[in-house]
Amino acid sequence: MRLDELKGNRSLKRQLEGPVDLPHACVIAGPEGSGRHTLARLLAQTMVCTQEGLEARPCGLCRSCQKVVEGIHPDVMWVEQFTGSEDKGVEVKIAAARALRQDAYIRPNEARRKVYLIDRPMNVNAQNALLKLLEDGPDYAAFLILTDNPASLLETVRSRCVLFQTAPPEEESELQGESEVRWVQRWVKALCSGAEPPLMECAVELQQEKVPRETLERVYSSLRQLLVEGLTAARRRHPFREQLAALPRDRLIQLIQLAEDGRNQCQRNVSVGHSAGWFAVRSWQILLGEPNHVPTQNQYPMVGGME
Numbered sequence: 001m002r003l004d005e006l007k008g009n010r011s012l013k014r015q016l017e018g019p020v021d022l023p024h025a026c027v028i029a030g031p032e033g034s035g036r037h038t039l040a041r042l043l044a045q046t047m048v049c050t051q052e053g054l055e056a057r058p059c060g061l062c063r064s065c066q067k068v069v070e071g072i073h074p075d076v077m078w079v080e081q082f083t084g085s086e087d088k089g090v091e092v093k094i095a096a097a098r099a100l101r102q103d104a105y106i107r108p109n110e111a112r113r114k115v116y117l118i119d120r121p122m123n124v125n126a127q128n129a130l131l132k133l134l135e136d137g138p139d140y141a142a143f144l145i146l147t148d149n150p151a152s153l154l155e156t157v158r159s160r161c162v163l164f165q166t167a168p169p170e171e172e173s174e175l176q177g178e179s180e181v182r183w184v185q186r187w188v189k190a191l192c193s194g195a196e197p198p199l200m201e202c203a204v205e206l207q208q209e210k211v212p213r214e215t216l217e218r219v220y221s222s223l224r225q226l227l228v229e230g231l232t233a234a235r236r237r238h239p240f241r242e243q244l245a246a247l248p249r250d251r252l253i254q255l256i257q258l259a260e261d262g263r264n265q266c267q268r269n270v271s272v273g274h275s276a277g278w279f280a281v282r283s284w285q286i287l288l289g290e291p292n293h294v295p296t297q298n299q300y301p302m303v304g305g306m307e
């Protein structure tokens with residue numbers, strides 16, 4: 001699975017790396033802010049992603065992935081569609097559980113799977129009403145139960161689910177994250193500036209500041225995410241939404257792919273200066289609508305010399 005968007009949670013990521021059989025029922029347990037909703041959304045996207053020929057899902061780009069982010073995928077449903085209330089504090093009662101259960105026996109509309117996300121406390125009757133479904137529901141149906149208190153779930157519910165435990169980000173990684181965020185913002189600003197020098201300056205300074213390769217890898221990763229969100233305009237408060245929306249869609253998609261390639265490079269011992277220089281040059285070419293003149297294998301254009 002592709003889990004870049006999930007902050008921290010290293011052991012959980014290892015658990016979900018590589019090819020995994022996604023469970024049809026799972027409990028995602030962790031405190032507020034630990035990434036429960038992000039993980040749930042990524043799992044849901046993975047189950048409905050329609051991008052062909054991918055090693056790791058979700059792609060985040062296909063129409064299905066985007067619909068999940070926008071909350072309009074017909075086969076990915078939050079429990080509030082059954083409780084009829086948007087108030088997160090409202091408990092799921094038996095009527096909502098029964099409505100959900102009935103819905104689950106109707107085949108998916110367009111995806112291979114049908115995913116139910118339950119991010120509210122369920123009373124005992126509601127939990128009991130879902131037992132058979134969790135145990136022996138239709139193959140296509142998946143149930144993701146989010147909770148900050150797994151003890152509030154009946155033992156009979158828990159025993160039918162795979163448990164994913166999310167943890168809040170450690171303080172250290174948050175500090176580290178601060179400089180990463182700064183770099184990501186600089187790159188996006190440079191990309192939106194419509195000028196070449198800011199891009200090249202970013203590349204040179206990344207090398208001068210001796211940014212470690214692992215950091216650059218995470219910068220590419222976050223940059224990719226920010227660009228994807230710019231594409232879908234998923235986050236209303238996206239800091240660069242308007243600027244990114246002004247870019248032609250096909251170029252934005254090429255930039256997303258470029259950031260992905262950059263991330264992959266970082267896993268293959270490329271030097272930070274080479275990679276950042278390559279990224280600056282290629283992104284400028286993409287912005288100009290020029291074809292790729294830069295070889296992507298091993299021969300990156302140099303910015304600021306060899307390391």
Ligand SMILES: [Zn+2]
Nearest residue numbers: 049059062065
């Ligand atoms: Zn997708």
